[in-house]
Amino acid sequence: MQLDVLVIGSGAREHALAWKLAQSPQCARLFCAPGNAGVAAEPAVTALPDLDVADNDAVVAWCTANRVGLVVVGPEQPLVDGVADALRAGGVPVFGPSAAAAQLEGSKTFLKDLCREYDIPTAAYRSFTDADEAKAYIAAQGAPIVVKADGLAAGKGVTVAATVAEAQAAVDDALVARRFGDAGAEVVVEAFLDGEEASLFAIVDGRTVVTLASAQDHKAVCEGDTGPNTGGMGAYSPAPVVTPSVEAAARATILQRTADAMVDRGTPFTGVLFAGIMVKEGVPVLLEHNVRFGDPECEVLMARLRSDLLPLLLAAALGKLSEAPAPVWADEAALTVVLAANGYPGPYTSGSRIEGLADVRPPAKVFHAGTRAAAGGGVEAAGGRVLAVTASGPNVAAAQAAAYAAVDAVRWPGGFCRRDIGWRAVAREREGGKEERERKREGGRRAAARPPLSPGRRARRCDRMQI
Numbered sequence: 001m002q003l004d005v006l007v008i009g010s011g012a013r014e015h016a017l018a019w020k021l022a023q024s025p026q027c028a029r030l031f032c033a034p035g036n037a038g039v040a041a042e043p044a045v046t047a048l049p050d051l052d053v054a055d056n057d058a059v060v061a062w063c064t065a066n067r068v069g070l071v072v073v074g075p076e077q078p079l080v081d082g083v084a085d086a087l088r089a090g091g092v093p094v095f096g097p098s099a100a101a102a103q104l105e106g107s108k109t110f111l112k113d114l115c116r117e118y119d120i121p122t123a124a125y126r127s128f129t130d131a132d133e134a135k136a137y138i139a140a141q142g143a144p145i146v147v148k149a150d151g152l153a154a155g156k157g158v159t160v161a162a163t164v165a166e167a168q169a170a171v172d173d174a175l176v177a178r179r180f181g182d183a184g185a186e187v188v189v190e191a192f193l194d195g196e197e198a199s200l201f202a203i204v205d206g207r208t209v210v211t212l213a214s215a216q217d218h219k220a221v222c223e224g225d226t227g228p229n230t231g232g233m234g235a236y237s238p239a240p241v242v243t244p245s246v247e248a249a250a251r252a253t254i255l256q257r258t259a260d261a262m263v264d265r266g267t268p269f270t271g272v273l274f275a276g277i278m279v280k281e282g283v284p285v286l287l288e289h290n291v292r293f294g295d296p297e298c299e300v301l302m303a304r305l306r307s308d309l310l311p312l313l314l315a316a317a318l319g320k321l322s323e324a325p326a327p328v329w330a331d332e333a334a335l336t337v338v339l340a341a342n343g344y345p346g347p348y349t350s351g352s353r354i355e356g357l358a359d360v361r362p363p364a365k366v367f368h369a370g371t372r373a374a375a376g377g378g379v380e381a382a383g384g385r386v387l388a389v390t391a392s393g394p395n396v397a398a399a400q401a402a403a404y405a406a407v408d409a410v411r412w413p414g415g416f417c418r419r420d421i422g423w424r425a426v427a428r429e430r431e432g433g434k435e436e437r438e439r440k441r442e443g444g445r446r447a448a449a450r451p452p453l454s455p456g457r458r459a460r461r462c463d464r465m466q467i
């Protein structure tokens, strides 16, 4: 039986979800609210720019009136604000956690306390509402150390401090100056972890956990992973750091334990559980949980997903995930490059025109994030992260080459991108290939691992990163 689907959100993540879901033979009509210019241009998708997705009652009323068979919620804010609860109460199947379960992302203290109670591996921490106590603790612990605003702070609430003074300033910022408003009324101070980061995704319904492919994003704005943090400047999948043994360990000690803990607490989780992990010497440790797909990780996952997404999400929404067929992934790699407005993640201007989008040839695909229709036709920038240019290839290096070829077709002087997305994986592939040849030449006597290229050697100035 076919059904109508509504995707909530306006980023490249939601564009990718809408694009993928609309391909399902089970999908009758696909709506996306509010969407963006790229969503609106998808032939099989109807954008609903006027539906106020911050108004839960309005969303439920629209879904009921239009007999929507599944709602997929993209971003965290509506989930924390209870849109999934409202839809469930209104009898509308929804893929996304309740407000109570969304606290996994909505409150760092909630998450850390859960980890402590249920033995989920994470960095040692303490929570504070008093600035002097937090600063004394930081002085006693020493640097590097990490300060996190408790609540949602649009990706800006975490300070990885190299010095005690920097960490103490972050505490003052949150607790005294109230830079993040109520989201920073409490802070978590936690031990610095080194290692390599990766993103793990699982579809969860209560106790059933279906892991998805791994991905890695680049959060820093500048090449070589330097400069201020952003929502993500690019991503690729699979993430070579997530070996089968890392995945198995993370699945057992992080994802399944979290799902079981939420059932135990009486607030079972339904939706995407996105674990940001740090891997050191093959051991995964939880940095954070998110209750949604990552952006831009979602774009590369959708590019690699060969099976139908709709039955998987619908099964989770209906509490029947254990009966759903397992997802099938392409063997090839996918890579996405984010094009952002000049100035991002600081102040930027909107309204610059973007040309050349029609010159990007399939199978490369441009997912839109902050775009809108320009007066008189065409597309203009309307946000910080604006486009996610996505391509695939037999390995990460090939996907990277295809993605940058597509980036080069886009003409947008108002924006920039990093030119080194995927560098760690490409370096690994190169080293792996070299080692393979050396092993063959030397009859397998050669050692395996070498460190990846140091980011410092690859650092480039941000102001030269023109598209």
Ligand code: AMP
Residues within 6 Å of the ligand: 123, 146, 148, 158, 160, 190, 191, 192, 193, 194, 197, 219, 276, 287, 288
């Ligand atoms: P979060 O929102 O908690 O994932 O933090 C955002 C980013 O800060 C992460 O992606 C990491 O790059 C970094 N980070 C967070 N916690 C730690 C930690 N304990 N040690 C080192 N880096 C961290």
Ligand code: GLY
Residues within 6 Å of the ligand: 217, 231, 232, 290, 293, 294, 295, 296, 297
């Ligand atoms: N790319 C990281 C995130 O979506 O939080």
